[in-house]
Amino acid sequence: MRIFHVNTFTDEAFSGNPASVCLLEEAKDADWMQQLAKELATPVTSFIEPANGHYRLRWFTPTMEISLCGHGTLASAHVLWNNAFAHKSDHLIFQTNIGTIEARFHDDWITLHLPAMAITEVSPPPQLRQVVEEPYEFVGKSALDYVIELSSEEAVRHASPNMEALQQLDARGVIITSASHSPDYDFISRFFSPSQGIAEDAVNGSSHACLGPYWRHKLGKETLLAYQASSRGGWLSLHVTKEKVALSGKALTVFDGLLRI
The missing domain is CATH 3.10.310.10 (Diaminopimelate Epimerase; Chain A, domain 1)
Structure with a gap:
């Protein structure tokens, strides 16, 4: 199982927000995901699982599962596009616990479409x-x-x-x-x-x-x-816009490896 360490909202090393991205080869339960997130100890670990032509996506901090994570989603899209798991001309649909999030790639920028929140x-x-x-x-x-x-x-x-x-x-x-x-x-x-x-x-x-x-x-x-x-x-x-925020950023893979457990 491959794991990636990605810096998001930056194109430089040692800046931006780091995230781990885990490409699941089989379904794992939440307890296993939480233990791995604690082991990796990045601010967020994203778990991607193919699902009916789209991707199931969950995010865990070292202490808990969270309902929404922009930088974890950006890192996930970056990994899929930059490692040929998806074509950069395709837009990605992530199925999450709060609904779907769409991601697009253009000129080295990754754009996420999030529902606008009122204050x-x-x-x-x-x-x-x-x-x-x-x-x-x-x-x-x-x-x-x-x-x-x-x-x-x-x-x-x-x-x-x-x-x-x-x-x-x-x-x-x-x-x-x-x-x-x-x-x-x-x-x-x-x-x-x-x-x-x-x-x-x-x-x-x-x-x-x-x-x-x-x-x-x-x-x-x-x-x-x-x-x-x-x-x-x-x-x-x-x-x-009134309904959506198109949020764009860049990302950089710092390293990747194989999970052997």
Whole structure:
């Protein structure tokens, strides 16, 4: 059974968000997948299984199965196309626990089509005020996460969230974001999700399903460039409509090998 280590939302080594991708030769149960994800110890391990002309896809962190993972999906598409398991002219359909995700390849970019997520403005709960220091420009909540807009790019880059307080929140995680002062990007963000076993995600794709519509409304642009300002860093291109976010990024295989168990 082949396993790949892929850096996503980058085309350079030692940056972007790493993921393991496992090409299943036979069905495996969730306990086996969880044990392997713990053994590999990357932020996410993706498990791909052919299914009726499409692909069944599941994602596991070292501690739990998760319902949605953008960078794990990007890594999976990259492995299938770059190792001739699928033609680059074909679009891929992944069947997941939350529905289907479509992926396309063009000019070294992989594009995922995700449902757009709305953000509803909320009053910050007391626990959230302990996570990231005020002042806030905006506080909202998507179906998955709290979203905090801070006053500047520097505030986002220098934030040091309280992880203990973050774990008490009724959400998958917390996104902090701001407009960018760089001509290279429209906005930046960081994403924290210790409840999933990920203190800070290097580059989180699924969070941009709500960040895209948010910044589309604020900046009046359907096409956006985003940078995730983690220590590894990574960049994404977004095209946002009312219903969908087309999220594009690059990927790089670092190594691959054979699983012998």
